[in-house]
Amino acid sequence: MSNPLLAAYRYTTNNWTMIQESRLCGCCNCMQTFPPDEIVGWTGLDFNQVDDPVAVAKQTAMCPRCGSEAVLGDKSGYPIDQPFLSRMNEAWFQRTLIRPSKPKA
Ligand SMILES: [Zn+2]
16 A cells, blocks of 8 residues: 555554554554553453454554544554654544535535
8 A cells, every 4th residue: 555644544453463562552533652551442352252362363452542443553663653643643533534514505
């Protein structure tokens, strides 16, 4: 993929393994950084999967600061810093979620 922001975004889901191997994580929504052991919320697993290592590895991290599923770890190879998180934030949350309303007919 040519756009590094698009490529980075896929690391914000099913990222349990990557987060475990990261030393620093950041959130594309609130743009805060935190160590991986601050992440206590995960989505994507239900009670009958807790012993399934494949399902566990596909959990998605929730940001400990804002609760968004928008967490990246430095293991992804991307810089977890303010300039990068701010670019991710702009590219995704602002452009994809806030759209101009259609003109009324
Ligand atoms: Zn956040």
